Amino acid sequence: MRVIIVGAGEVGSAIAESLSGAHDVVVIDVDADRVEQLTYEQDVLALQGDGCSLDVLQEAGIEEADMLIASTDDDQTNIVTCGTGAVGGDPFTIARVKSPQYLHTWEQDNRAFGVDFMVCTDLLAARTIVGVIGLPTAQDVDMFAEGAVQMAEFEIPAESPVAGQTVQEADRFDSLTFVGIIRDDDIIVPSGGTTIEAGDDVVVIGSPDSTRAFSSAIAPQENRPSDVVIVGGGEIGYQTARLLEERDFSPRLVEHDADRARWLAERLPDTTVLESDATDRGFLERENVGSADAVIAALENDQQNLLATLLAKRLGARRAVAIVDTVEFAELFEAVGVDVAVSPREATAEEITRFTRGRHAENVSIVDGDRAEVLEVEIDAESVFAGRTIRAAAADLPDEVVIGAITRNGEFVVPRGDTVVEVGDHVVVFAESDHLQRVTDLL
């Protein structure tokens, strides 16, 4: 498949990297230095030029391209690039946008702007945060099969009753499957006898109820948070508050700009909007931010987010979630005490990658950097699963592949060895990256 990526920033580069192994990738960027750097670092063709220009796109081979991904930092540029690409050829166009307003327009008519798929960075980030908040100990959460299946990654704390149990002992939930355990740098495919150790990252796939139940089994004292404080009323903060309201939370939202605070207060009836500086200690103490179950920092830059979350933690907040703009900082944030660092760019790269994983991967989540992935696939007649039991199909698949869940007509089906998979079912599998290509071919 020939893929053209416009914009070689963090998102564009990350996508290029994950695609370059299996596809012909052309990257276009206006910055000559970046183009040169990319040519040396990755197995891609890099061109210098403006992605909105038809000439440049033609030079990149837009006529034969199967996919055009516009991932610059500018919304309008990305939209115009897709529109231009649709003129030059017939690629599947993907645009990355920051502002949800373009997404809302595009959702009205999926042919709008010549964009075939639109990814909204801020909305994705907000969704990720809400997922993490909804499950108190989860580090990463993703939905599959239109919400019928949930994948969650949990770190097992030392004091957890689950620590030291075998998978068989810990898995008391019918519709939950343990698909992977990440210990130090290894990914272990768990069997019933595998022991879960403190400090492990456990990846589970199951119905949303069962992942929630498992979440409270890991940390029984931590129930659903009731007091959530969002710091920063930008687009991500606003969208997070809105999504939390939809889930019956009544969050508090701190915004320092008076006009913006009023704007937010008028649009968020169940949110208490507070007009203040989030790093003002007097304010934090007055509003008792230290007693919050979760503090989410979504301020203008990484430094402010780090400062705000560390300050909240120091005052006693139970969990701190920070938005991190620069992808590399995510690890650092979590090392110094931020519980979860959410990177909008990483989420965007993941979301865009799902369109490039084989012909029919419906959804993709990248686990632990990029060492493993969770895929959702609709089963067709050629699939190794079609009409066979899971046990029979698994024999043809690498050992490092685990079947996490099956949905049939939107209903959750508990996967067992003798479950027969039908054409049209959605199967959610966990696979190590090394085996990914073989898996997508077989599925």
Add this chain to the structure above:
Amino acid sequence: MRVDARAVGGLAGTVLALLAAPLAATAGVALWFGESMVPFLLPAAGCLLVGGPLTRLGHRQLGLREAYLVVATVWLLVGVVGAVPFLLAGEGALASPINALFESMSGITTTGATVILDFGAYSRSVLLWRGVLQWLGGLGILILAVALLSELRVAGAQLMERESQTQDLTKLTPKIRETARLLGTLYLALTALQVLVLLGLRTVGLAPEVDLYAAVAHALTTVSTAGFSPRPESLGAFSPTVQWVVTLFMLLGATNFVLMYHVAQGDLARLRNSEEFRFYLSVVGGATTLVVGFLVVDGTYPALDALRHGLFQVVSIVTTTGYATVNFDSWSVGAKHVLFLCMFMGGMAGSTTCSIKTVRWLVVLKATRRDLFTEIHPDAVSPVRVSGVVVDEGTVRDIYGYVLLTLVLFALTTVAIVVDAAREGPDIGEFDAMGAAAATFLNVGPAFGIAGPFGSYEPFAPLTKVLLTVLMWVGRIETIPVLVVLTRSFWRS
């Protein structure tokens, strides 16, 4: 002059010319009863003679100033013209110019305060003319509320507009003229329905005292929440069934007409979603519970009668109608004071009701609650919402100002009545003076003491009556337009 007098004159002329029609109709009723037609035909001719040429000034676009001036003058003009038939008929107390003007203003402002005590002294056409004036006043305020008050944003009147104009009315019809026509039709339909229901009840024997005349005369003053009755005992002259029916129609008259239009179209969800409607009903429910409680505890009536009389009187006062089934002036202090407080409530905005209105109280209540919250959370930004729609802070301030202004004017009027009564009579206590001030300024009608439901305002000193006449006019058009016209800057560029 900065005010476009021609535009105001043209509109006033149109109103005058149109006034000839109800005058002529009442003349027809006079003919039917064999009474003199002159008191109605003469002013009808005058209206046509003066109004006709003025109409030729044409309909121009009204500017902001002209709109205020029109609002302020039209009610005054019709009030004066409406007094002419009373003077020409020259019957009883209405033969005096001050009394005639009081009665006419009480009519056109849908107040229902009367100077008549001996109802036998008046011809049926004159008593009907009082009702016709009130019906016109109700129709006028409905159109005014939609077309002008919401536009002028008088003390949060745009809240009604926001619920109606931007959400409902634009969907209804794009033009205010069309909306006014629609609401007018609904108003006419409700009036007609009440006539038919009353006559139907008579046919099945549940309303033996009701004849065509009584049905029409009361229908004219029920949906308009006005309250004139040609009978000295008001609604006490009719059967309990009639009283229940009238209670319902009073409640309807004080309900937002846009809301009613949509409910009539089958959109019941709108009713559930209207916070103001729920508040309006809970006010009626709460006040009724209190009054009925007092009546039962005091042993005034048996339980069922207490419920009927208690509910009727509360609805009559809250909706600012002013009917009575019994002389509530003789009730205990507790029940009377609840009724007194009800005078300050009023029904929903966008109806024919008067007084402060539920939407304003709702905003005051919510804003106060918000202010108490921000005492503890000084950084919180907490907008006031009505039915989920944010009320901007300027409007909240306007509403606080309006409520304060209303209460101050009420207090000043009370003092004026007491002082004037001490000077010239009649002998009247503070509570009765407060009742009379509230009942006229807030356009309720009957009060307590001599001005009670079966009493009359006739004994008040002439100066007091003139003051109350002016207050009925000021109160009906929500005070602000009159005050605006009286400012110096209104007349300057």
